[in-house]
Amino acid sequence: MMNRMECLQILADHVTDEIVVATYSSGTDWLAINDRPLNYFAFGAMGLASSHGLGLALACPEKRVIVLDGDGSLLMNLGTLVTIGAVAPKNFVHFVGRNGSYEANGGAPIPSQNVDFAAIARGAGIKSCHSFTKIARFEAKIATLLKAKGPVFADLVVEQGPLSDRDYSDMYAPTRRFAFRAALEGGT
Amino acid sequence: MDDKVKEPMADMAEQLSGAAIITAIKDAGVGFILSVPDLHTAKGLLMPIADDPDLHLIRVCKEDECIGISAGLSYGDKRAVVLIQYTGFLYAQNAIRAVAAEHRKPICLMVGLLGKPPGVAPSDAQRIGVRAVEPMLDIMGIPRQLIETDADVPLIAPAIIDAYVNEHPTALLIGRRPVAP
Numbered sequence: 426m427m428n429r430m431e432c433l434q435i436l437a438d439h440v441t442d443e444i445v446v447a448t449y450s451s452g453t454d455w456l457a458i459n460d461r462p463l464n465y466f467a468f469g470a471m472g473l474a475s476s477h478g479l480g481l482a483l484a485c486p487e488k489r490v491i492v493l494d495g496d497g498s499l500l501m502n503l504g505t506l507v508t509i510g511a512v513a514p515k516n517f518v519h520f521v522g523r524n525g526s527y528e529a530n531g532g533a534p535i536p537s538q539n540v541d542f543a544a545i546a547r548g549a550g551i552k553s554c555h556s557f558t559k560i561a562r563f564e565a566k567i568a569t570l571l572k573a574k575g576p577v578f579a580d581l582v583v584e585q586g587p588l589s590d591r592d593y594s595d596m597y598a599p600t601r602r603f604a605f606r607a608a609l610e611g612g613t
Numbered sequence: 614m615d616d617k618v619k620e621p622m623a624d625m626a627e628q629l630s631g632a633a634i635i636t637a638i639k640d641a642g643v644g645f646i647l648s649v650p651d652l653h654t655a656k657g658l659l660m661p662i663a664d665d666p667d668l669h670l671i672r673v674c675k676e677d678e679c680i681g682i683s684a685g686l687s688y689g690d691k692r693a694v695v696l697i698q699y700t701g702f703l704y705a706q707n708a709i710r711a712v713a714a715e716h717r718k719p720i721c722l723m724v725g726l727l728g729k730p731p732g733v734a735p736s737d738a739q740r741i742g743v744r745a746v747e748p749m750l751d752i753m754g755i756p757r758q759l760i761e762t763d764a765d766v767p768l769i770a771p772a773i774i775d776a777y778v779n780e781h782p783t784a785l786l787i788g789r790r791p792v793a794p
Contacts, residue, residue, distance in 0.1 A: 446685075465688070469711030473681035480685020480693075483645070483669075504674025508682075512671060602716075606688055 427560045429522050429583040433458050433493070435564050436520075439571055443489040444481055444609075448474040449529040451493040451522055453591045462608035466596045471529075472501030475509065475519055482514040482575075485609065489571070492519045496542065497527040497535050503545070509576050510550025517575040519546075524585045532585060546578035556580040627731070627762040629787070631657030632794035637766050639667060641773035643692045643721070646670045647679035651698035653725030657791025658696060676701035677708035684718045692777055698725045699746050706749065713782035714753035720782040721773050722755075731761065731789040750784050761788035 429451070437459040447455045448467040456464065465481065467474035478492035499505070499521050509517065525538045543556040553573055557563040563581065570577055595601075635658065638646075646662050648670065663670050673679055679695040686693050702709070702724045713720035724746060729738045735747050750757045758768045769785055776783040 465685075467681070468716050469684075470677060470680070470708040473677065473708060473712070476678045476681025477685040480682040480691075481688060482685075483671075483682075484686045484689020484691040502675070502678065505678055508671070508673045508678055609688060 426558060427563065427581060427583045429524070429581070429586055430454055430458070431560055432520075432522070432557075432563060432581050432583060435560070435567055436491070439567050440491070443491050443571070444478075444485065445491045445493065446474055446478040446481065447493040447596075448498055449495055449593075450586050450591065451495055452596050453593065454586065455493055456596055462604045464601070465605050466601065468597050468602075472498050472505075474498060475505045476502065478517065478519070479505070479509055479512065479514065482517040483512070486514075486516060488609075489516045489518065489575075490514075491571070492517070494519060494521045495528065496521055496523040496525065496540070497530070499542065500535055500540075506546050506549035506551060506578070510546075513550075513576055515575045518571060518573075518577045518579070519551075520579050520581055522581050522583045524583050526585050528585055529591065542580040543578065546580075551576050551578045553577040554579075556582065558582040627789075629657070629761065629789045629791045630763050630766070630794070631661055631791035633763055633766045634658060634760070634769060634787075634791055635661060635665065635668075635794070637769035638694055638773070641692065641770040642777070643694050643773060644669055645683075645686055645691060645693035646696055647673055647682050647693055648696040649673060649676050649679075649698070649701050651696070651701070651725040651727060653698060653727040653790055654696060654723075654787055656793045658723075658787075661794050662696075676705040680705060680708035680712045680720055683720050684712050684716075687719050687777070692719075692721075692773065694721045694723050694773070696723045696725075698727050699742050700727075702746060703742055703749075709755075709782070710753060714755060717781050719776040719780055721776050722782065722784040723787060724784060725787045729788055735759065735786065735788065746786065753782075755782045755784050757784040757786055759786045759788050
């Protein structure tokens with residue numbers, strides 16, 4: 426099992442001009458590590474991060490889109506994997522932090538601890554599917570994953586993070602969306 | 614969804630042309646159609662759209678996916694229409710509330726009012742779900758247009774263009790089964 430912050434730090438070391446779509450706990454952790462204009466925080470309804478990311482991937486084919494999802498969030502929109510598998514955007518990388526809980530909602534467990542998300546993604550038609558339980562292996566593979574032909578799906582088995590209330594107001598601030606749009610238009 | 618419903622008796626003197634709706638969608642600069650099939654619009658809109666080389670149809674599993682995809686597309690200045698049935702509109706309420714209404718994203722909903730007899734106002738429809746659509750849109754401050762006959766089709770492109778230019782959602786309620794091109 427890995428620590429999510431460590432995973433995100435490793436990811437941050439490899440991110441350059443990609444769009445990063447993050448949500449809930451992954452979002453606040455990512456913001457703490459790598460505050461940058463090309464971060465897009467999936468606002469609104471839980472579960473839609475990958476759908477926002479799919480739209481961005483289609484709209485910006487010259488950009489790589491990295492989605493930082495959670496297992497609880499993905500379960501609320503599991504059909505997204507079928508849609509992504511069918512659309513097959515080459516510039517799309519989907520990481521799911523699997524901590525077995527609805528961490529942002531107080532830490533209650535998801536309905537089952539035995540969900541094989543990579544197998545579900547593979548069955549949905551996503552060809553490049555991976556699962557990581559050890560930080561050293563994740564670190565060794567991250568560069569390859571980020572350059573691979575998408576869609577790429579990677580299940581990251583992580584410990585539950587702190588259950589203290591998180592402040593999402595900064596993450597969802599309109600100024601961040603304006604900055605994101607400006608960064609896209611400016612090609613930064 | 615609800616595939617046992619036949620079109621109620623229609624006033625045959627009036628019709629709604631699927632081809633005219635598709636032309637209006639294109640005139641508004643729309644390139645993407647995000648859809649879950651709806652019996653009401655399947656033959657007149659969805660099937661011809663699927664064959665139209667100028668429109669990129671994305672078939673999704675559940676209607677709320679459309680809301681996220683459409684929001685993402687808007688950041689790349691790509692325009693989309695979300696083509697769903699009123700039951701899907703009801704299903705996707707939380708996404709519509711959050712992304713379209715609260716965050717004022719230009720989500721363009723084209724909602725088939727399956728089972729609403731032509732010429733009958735949605736508020737007078739027998740089905741609870743059909744009657745619920747307009748009040749829910751009104752509560753969320755989403756402007757709406759009832760597209761019932763060919764005379765209403767000119768309302769479509771300006772509504773979509775205004776949504777994208779002024780960054781707000783809009784809803785086009787398809788009140789009668791469109792005729793296939």
